[in-house]
Amino acid sequence: MERYKSSGKTGGLFFVYGIAGIAAIAATSWLYQKLLEWIPLIYVSFLATLGFAAAVFFVAFLIGSLGHNRSALLGAFLGLVIGCAGLFGSHYVAYRGMVDRATDSIVDSVEDLGQSITREDARKRLGKVGMGTYIDVRVESGWSVGRRGRSGQFNGALVWIIWGIEALVLVGAGLIGGWSATSEIYCESCKAWIDGGDHLLARWDLDAQAVHDLEQAQRVDDIVRIASSPPGGRQLSQYVEFKSTYCAKCKQTMYLTVTKHWSEPNKEGGTDDHQDDLHANVVVTPELVGQLSELGRSHPAPDAHPPA
Numbered sequence: 284m285e286r287y288k289s290s291g292k293t294g295g296l297f298f299v300y301g302i303a304g305i306a307a308i309a310a311t312s313w314l315y316q317k318l319l320e321w322i323p324l325i326y327v328s329f330l331a332t333l334g335f336a337a338a339v340f341f342v343a344f345l346i347g348s349l350g351h352n353r354s355a356l357l358g359a360f361l362g363l364v365i366g367c368a369g370l371f372g373s374h375y376v377a378y379r380g381m382v383d384r385a386t387d388s389i390v391d392s393v394e395d396l397g398q399s400i401t402r403e404d405a406r407k408r409l410g411k412v413g414m415g416t417y418i419d420v421r422v423e424s425g426w427s428v429g430r431r432g433r434s435g436q437f438n439g440a441l442v443w444i445i446w447g448i449e450a451l452v453l454v455g456a457g458l459i460g461g462w463s464a465t466s467e468i469y470c471e472s473c474k475a476w477i478d479g480g481d482h483l484l485a486r487w488d489l490d491a492q493a494v495h496d497l498e499q500a501q502r503v504d505d506i507v508r509i510a511s512s513p514p515g516g517r518q519l520s521q522y523v524e525f526k527s528t529y530c531a532k533c534k535q536t537m538y539l540t541v542t543k544h545w546s547e548p549n550k551e552g553g554t555d556d557h558q559d560d561l562h563a564n565v566v567v568t569p570e571l572v573g574q575l576s577e578l579g580r581s582h583p584a585p586d587a588h589p590p591a
């Protein structure tokens with residue numbers, strides 16, 4: 284059976300949106316880094332990282348969606364670049380902050396001696412400070428945790444571990460965001476995403492054998508044949524739903540999803556509801572969807588399962 288598969292193509296504006304997204308996240312990394320500096324509490328830092336990761340995810344997803352990207356690999360790659368832009372952007376902001384503070388302290392100490400110095404000269408006196416120096420200083424100083432006075436120092440390898448986790452969270456968020464945008468269904472003939480959700484065609488109780496046959500079905504015709512057999516079994520704990528997803532523009536590109544629902548008693552004395560797709564997003568014709576819909580009308584869903 285043929286299922287929906289993203290075509291691997293991408294829209295012409297994907298890269299334009301991509302560059303805008305990279306710039307937006309790099310700019311937002313300033314706010315993220317400043318937040319970390321203004322409120323140096325470990326819980327706040329943790330929340331700030333999660334918040335920034337959510338922004339990275341959202342931007343990567345949005346670019347994939349607006350850019351009509353149907354290539355999961357390309358989406359994941361762009362997401363990765365966006366995550367890196369956020370990460371390197373925030374470290375660059377921290378580096379600039381460190382250089383500024385060091386320059387300020389030179390100006391202050393010279394003024395304490397009753398002399399004056401311009402910031403440009405103070406910066407020159409500071410000498411060459413590269414990203415390497417920034418990393419060395421940060422790894423050595425780390426963060427102080429705990430109450431003032433009896434704080435523990437959080438440095439050395441721990442700094443690398445924290446940075447590693449931060450990098451994984453940000454880059455991972457971008458990667459998943461860009462990737463997951465391509466899991467939406469796209470109509471190649473209309474050049475549009477298919478939204479509007481699922482349309483219920485039929486909902487029946489089926490006996491265990493019919494459910495098993497449905498699961499094993501190799502062809503769409505087999506699904507319709509099994510679905511056409513009169514609903515039987517009356518195993519009230521189990522029912523099957525047939526839903527279609529289709530392009531609202533052309534009404535030609537259609538997919539069928541068959542889902543098994545059942546409930547089981549749980550430890551608390553109630554029941555837990557479960558569901559499992561027997562077939563997801565199978566390519567079908569409008570005629571076949573019409574047939575299933577007709578069958579659904581002639582065998583109305585039992586009252587035991589009100590529409591969700």
Ligand SMILES: [Zn+2]
Nearest residue numbers: 470473530533
């Ligand atoms: Zn269409």
